[in-house]
Amino acid sequence: MILTLDLNSEIPIYQQIRDRVVEAVAAGELAEGAALPSTRQLAADLGINFHTVNKAYDLLRREGLLLLNRKSGAVVRRDARSGPPEPGFTDDWGARLRTLLAEATVQGLDGAAVLAACGRTVGGFRVRPEGARVEGESV
Numbered sequence: 001m002i003l004t005l006d007l008n009s010e011i012p013i014y015q016q017i018r019d020r021v022v023e024a025v026a027a028g029e030l031a032e033g034a035a036l037p038s039t040r041q042l043a044a045d046l047g048i049n050f051h052t053v054n055k056a057y058d059l060l061r062r063e064g065l066l067l068l069n070r071k072s073g074a075v076v077r078r079d080a081r082s083g084p085p086e087p088g089f090t091d092d093w094g095a096r097l098r099t100l101l102a103e104a105t106v107q108g109l110d111g112a113a114v115l116a117a118c119g120r121t122v123g124g125f126r127v128r129p130e131g132a133r134v135e136g137e138s139v
Contacts, residue, residue, distance in 0.1 A: 001029050001036075005046060013048055017056035022065065025079050028126040032082055036066070036074040064089070080125070 003020045005013060024030045036042070039057060043050035057074050060066040064086050067077045085093075104114050 003042075003046065014052050014055040014059065017042075017053060018059050021056070021060060025065065025076060026125040028079075030076050030079070032076055032079045034076045035072070036076070038073050 001021075001024045003017060005016045005020070007013065009016065011019075021030070021036070030036070036057070037045065039050045039053040043053045046053075057066060057068060060074075061068050065077055067075045069075070101114060109117075
């Protein structure tokens, strides 16, 4: 997994790390059980403070995507094939989705453009839940 961060972005570095890890799991680059670098190692590799990486890993842990253990370090807890989401996920995700869709609407995108962008994005993820398919994808 290669993380690309924008150190000049308005998005905090810990959030960028979190987002890149989620994207790597969705793309199949990281699967359930995969080990991530230690906080100190990733911080050294990226040239950032290890507390920043620790904050990203802790956020991923609270979201149920990572297991953090003193012996085994950070390990991916779930991927698309891990079964249905945990209780409460859909409500939280729906609230964030509503905000993203509101941003698109405010910027002048119509529903068709938003749905097309969503389809392209989801279609780009290699790992999908069992039985899931993208509209237009042959079976």
